[in-house]
Amino acid sequence: MPAPLLVPALLGVAFLVLPLLGLLVRAPWSDLGPQLARPGVGEALRLSLVSATLATVVSLLLGVPLAWVLARSQLRGRSVLRALVTVPLVLPPVVGGVALFLVLGRQGIIGRWLFEATGLSLPFTTAAVVVAETFVAMPFLVISVEGALRAADARFEDAAATLGADRWTTFRRVTLPLVAPGIAAGAVLCWARALGEFGATITFAGNFPGTTQTMPLAVYLTLQRDPEAAIVLSLVLLGVSLATLLLLRDRWLGRGAVT
Amino acid sequence: MSLVAHVVVRRGTLALDVELAVADGEVLTVLGPNGAGKSTVLRVLAGLLRPDGGRVEVDDEVWNSPDAHLPAHERSLGMVFQDHLLFPHLSVTENVAFGPRTRGTSRPAARAAAEDWLARVGLAGLGDRRPGQLSGGQAQRAALARALVGRPQLLLLDEPLSALDARTRLTVRAELHRHLGDYPGSAVLVTHDPVDAMALADRVVVIEEGRVVQAGTPAEVARRPRTDYVARLVGLVLLAGQGAGTQVALDGGGTVAVAEDVGGPVFVAVRPESVALYLQRPVGSPRNVWPLRLAAATPHGSVVRCDLAGEVPLTADVTATSFAELGLAPGAEVWASVKASELTVYPR
Amino acid sequence: MRQLVAGALLLALAGCGVDDGGRATETDGEVSGTLTVFAAASLTDVFTDLGDQLTAEHPGLDVQFNFAGSSALATQVVQGAPADVLASADEEQLDAVADLVAGDPAVFAENTLLIAVPAGNPADVRGLADLADPGKSIALCAAEVPCGAAAARVFDAAGLTPAPDTLEQDVRAALTKVQLGEVDAALVYATDVAAAGSAVEAIEVPEAADVVNRYPLAVLAAARNPAAAELFVDLVRSDTGRQALADAGFRLP
Numbered sequence: 001m002p003a004p005l006l007v008p009a010l011l012g013v014a015f016l017v018l019p020l021l022g023l024l025v026r027a028p029w030s031d032l033g034p035q036l037a038r039p040g041v042g043e044a045l046r047l048s049l050v051s052a053t054l055a056t057v058v059s060l061l062l063g064v065p066l067a068w069v070l071a072r073s074q075l076r077g078r079s080v081l082r083a084l085v086t087v088p089l090v091l092p093p094v095v096g097g098v099a100l101f102l103v104l105g106r107q108g109i110i111g112r113w114l115f116e117a118t119g120l121s122l123p124f125t126t127a128a129v130v131v132a133e134t135f136v137a138m139p140f141l142v143i144s145v146e147g148a149l150r151a152a153d154a155r156f157e158d159a160a161a162t163l164g165a166d167r168w169t170t171f172r173r174v175t176l177p178l179v180a181p182g183i184a185a186g187a188v189l190c191w192a193r194a195l196g197e198f199g200a201t202i203t204f205a206g207n208f209p210g211t212t213q214t215m216p217l218a219v220y221l222t223l224q225r226d227p228e229a230a231i232v233l234s235l236v237l238l239g240v241s242l243a244t245l246l247l248l249r250d251r252w253l254g255r256g257a258v259t
Numbered sequence: 260m261s262l263v264a265h266v267v268v269r270r271g272t273l274a275l276d277v278e279l280a281v282a283d284g285e286v287l288t289v290l291g292p293n294g295a296g297k298s299t300v301l302r303v304l305a306g307l308l309r310p311d312g313g314r315v316e317v318d319d320e321v322w323n324s325p326d327a328h329l330p331a332h333e334r335s336l337g338m339v340f341q342d343h344l345l346f347p348h349l350s351v352t353e354n355v356a357f358g359p360r361t362r363g364t365s366r367p368a369a370r371a372a373a374e375d376w377l378a379r380v381g382l383a384g385l386g387d388r389r390p391g392q393l394s395g396g397q398a399q400r401a402a403l404a405r406a407l408v409g410r411p412q413l414l415l416l417d418e419p420l421s422a423l424d425a426r427t428r429l430t431v432r433a434e435l436h437r438h439l440g441d442y443p444g445s446a447v448l449v450t451h452d453p454v455d456a457m458a459l460a461d462r463v464v465v466i467e468e469g470r471v472v473q474a475g476t477p478a479e480v481a482r483r484p485r486t487d488y489v490a491r492l493v494g495l496v497l498l499a500g501q502g503a504g505t506q507v508a509l510d511g512g513g514t515v516a517v518a519e520d521v522g523g524p525v526f527v528a529v530r531p532e533s534v535a536l537y538l539q540r541p542v543g544s545p546r547n548v549w550p551l552r553l554a555a556a557t558p559h560g561s562v563v564r565c566d567l568a569g570e571v572p573l574t575a576d577v578t579a580t581s582f583a584e585l586g587l588a589p590g591a592e593v594w595a596s597v598k599a600s601e602l603t604v605y606p607r
Numbered sequence: 608m609r610q611l612v613a614g615a616l617l618l619a620l621a622g623c624g625v626d627d628g629g630r631a632t633e634t635d636g637e638v639s640g641t642l643t644v645f646a647a648a649s650l651t652d653v654f655t656d657l658g659d660q661l662t663a664e665h666p667g668l669d670v671q672f673n674f675a676g677s678s679a680l681a682t683q684v685v686q687g688a689p690a691d692v693l694a695s696a697d698e699e700q701l702d703a704v705a706d707l708v709a710g711d712p713a714v715f716a717e718n719t720l721l722i723a724v725p726a727g728n729p730a731d732v733r734g735l736a737d738l739a740d741p742g743k744s745i746a747l748c749a750a751e752v753p754c755g756a757a758a759a760r761v762f763d764a765a766g767l768t769p770a771p772d773t774l775e776q777d778v779r780a781a782l783t784k785v786q787l788g789e790v791d792a793a794l795v796y797a798t799d800v801a802a803a804g805s806a807v808e809a810i811e812v813p814e815a816a817d818v819v820n821r822y823p824l825a826v827l828a829a830a831r832n833p834a835a836a837e838l839f840v841d842l843v844r845s846d847t848g849r850q851a852l853a854d855a856g857f858r859l860p
Contacts, residue, residue: 098783098787101784101787101789102787105787105788105789106744106788106789107787107788107789121744123784123789124744124772124773124790153344155340155344156344156346158302158305158307158331158340158344159338159340159344159346160332160346160357160361161305161306161307161330161331161332162305162307162331162332162334162336162337162338162406162415163332163337163357163358163361163405163409164332164333164358164361164362164409165332165357165361166330166332166361169332169361170332173357173361174346177346177348177349178346178347178348180348202775202776202780203780203783205773206746206772206773206774206775206784207749207773207774207775207776208771208772208773208774209774212773213774217776220776221749221751221752221774221776222751224676224678224749224751224752224776225678225751227682
């Protein structure tokens with residue numbers, strides 16, 4: 001391997017991994033048991049996993065069709081649409097949270113109407129956590145799936161059309177299976193981003209144990225008072241997400257990559 | 260006439276305006292250089308591309324007209340692509356059964372039809388494989404089965420043999436010829452390979468720069484090419500001139516003596532193997548003798564193809580032995596002669 | 608206006624100089640370079656104004672602020688951040704860096720809690736008891752941050768169990784939700800209500816009178832510009848500084 005590639009690559013690995021090692025070194029291992037047994041830790045972890053998974057499901061349901069429109073349709077203003085879709089990527093998540101308030105909050109453009117009609121208000125509920133995480137994480141899925149769609153040979157879709165398949169059938173039976181690995185990779189990215197989401201969640205959904213306090217929120221607030229406990233919580237989040245991703249890789253990404 | 264089409268497409272530098280007619284059971288080959296628009300014709304016939312004008316009718320059903328466009332999936336057609344385009348995530352049988360399934364056939368019936376067709380193309384027992392586990396020839400056979408299983412009114416083949424190696428190509432071409440013979444509908448095959456065109460076509464249409472430049476049976480096209488491109492494809496040198504008596508005054512200068520009386524604009528087709536080369540001006544009867552210069556020499560099987568430059572540009576095929584005896588090198592001055600009786604002359 | 612302020616500043620500085628045995632006058636005219644002030648986020652507006660006054664008086668001086676939560680500031684100082692002055696919103700947080708402080712830190716301002724409600728008080732919040740009503744949408748600070756700890760002491764003293772819908776990571780986040788009308792009320796600092804303008808109304812909380820956040824101010828032992836640091840500390844303690852703090856809603860010790 002040439003040194004001009006190898007050296008920066010090693011530096012890159014060090015840069016990404018050393019902070020992780022820092023967490024591991026500084027973790028109060030002897031204190032691990034009692035820290036984990038503290039009330040609220042399991043609750044926050046469960047809430048994180050459930051809400052990140054729901055956010056990923058919502059992102060798949062909305063994001064895959066959106067990626068298809070961006071990659072395949074002849075729609076005018078597609079590039080503008082693509083730029084708009086990626087806005088949450090560059091928006092500070094806290095601003096994203098405020099923006100969600102302005103639309104879906106009790107006083108928001110849509111939320112006000114909902115609140116007046118039904119008395120339901122989205123902020124400070126678990127649903128709001130899912131909404132905030134979806135807002136921030138879905139662009140990762142859309143970008144990733146759009147890339148997979150562009151890379152996929154569109155002539156397979158032509159072939160399907162000559163075999164009598166309309167566009168919907170073609171999408172279901174040809175396009176979707178062809179880009180399945182890309183969708184899986186996008187979903188993993190989306191899930192990971194949702195799991196780590198902090199700014200939009202704490203702004204739009206607030207922070208209340210059991211309802212809206214996900215692990216990142218718990219970590220942040222614990223850090224204010226007890227940095228060592230915060231490290232423990234971070235490691236739990238890290239461990240669970242790594243385990244999940246490795247498991248999925250074997251079961252799901254691995255199989256998709258064969259074709 | 261089963262397929263009657265007038266295809267008009269304007270895309271960038273391409274201005275395509277082509278008329279085609281193919282009878283039931285007939286195979287029409289569209290021959291042309293890259294970029295001539297032949298694949299575009301096929302995409303329009305398939306309904307994958309909406310033309311800018313013209314009309315496509317199959318069995319008196321309008322597929323395209325200025326105000327109608329039947330989408331591809333509603334057309335009764337089968338299409339074979341250059342690199343087979345079998346769906347990689349489906350088994351071979353599922354690929355072949357795909358068309359019948361989307362058109363409403365029950366799963367068992369579609370599977371049975373697929374297996375029947377796989378047997379007919381010689382792939383019995385390979386149906387459970389993935390396309391990636393097939394050889395190039397097997398994949399193209401499977402693609403043919405996939406195109407034919409629905410008994411389409413129109414069969415389109417886009418360079419079906421060009422992705423195959425030479426040996427496989429020979430066998431698949433022979434099988435394709437047999438299946439096309441059995442096929443009752445209209446077939447249109449696009450290729451840039453004259454051998455495919457000659458071997459598989461009932462009729463040939465040559466397209467250059469978006470226009471039909473020649474149409475006819477393979478034998479007609481091979482014997483009397485009308486453009487340099489076609490002439491080169493069939494291994495002839497084409498000279499254009501004005502006939503008067505047994506003399507043809509070439510447009511590029513010089514004259515050619517021919518064996519019959521001709522008048523008006525004509526083509527003279529020269530077979531390279533009929534051109535003889537000498538280091539000295541030959542003595543005796545030949546009336547067609549020109550001093551030329553060897554521009555290039557390339558081995559071609561057992562002969563050496565010599566491109567000659569001069570007043571009458573020619574190509575001569577000489578045996579490797581003769582070539583060696585003449586001791587020719589590019590740039591050498593030679594005399595070329597050809598007998599008038601060896602030339603084919605026909606009106607332009 | 609600028610000149611008036613500068614004049615007042617000059618007077619104040621002169622006063623300080625006399626009080627402190629002439630230390631400020633000695634350094635006056637010499638101070639230059641960069642002064643780095645780490646201050647609690649609630650001091651943002653007051654300190655920015657005071658910093659402007661100082662640089663107007665000493666053109667050679669560049670005042671840099673780092674406004675953040677008091678615990679974050681303490682962490683940064685412990686990690687070696689190059690601060691000259693540290694103004695914390697919490698005496699405990701300053702205790703954490705006691706070894707790094709030059710001299711005795713002194714309390715220069717106090718902050719108390721108020722109920723902030725959206726303009727017009729749509730949920731008709733009247734007092735602390737309404738914050739224990741599950742039917743109302745309430746934001747409090749999380750117990751981990753100083754305003755949350757203070758709120759807990761207020762509720763303890765009042766014998767009430769609060770019914771929050773969200774426990775915010777800092778007081779500004781709680782106030783934002785009031786400003787947007789997404790909560791009916793939040794328990795926040797008086798200074799934050801003063802800074803929030805007309806979108807927020809304040810309701811006094813008598814039960815909170817004894818729960819006071821005290822703001823200590825100290826020059827750090829590792830200060831790179833101790834002269835300027837002293838100058839800034841003196842300015843904060845001057846009449847000008849006290850007036851600015853009072854205007855921002857602080858109580859003065």
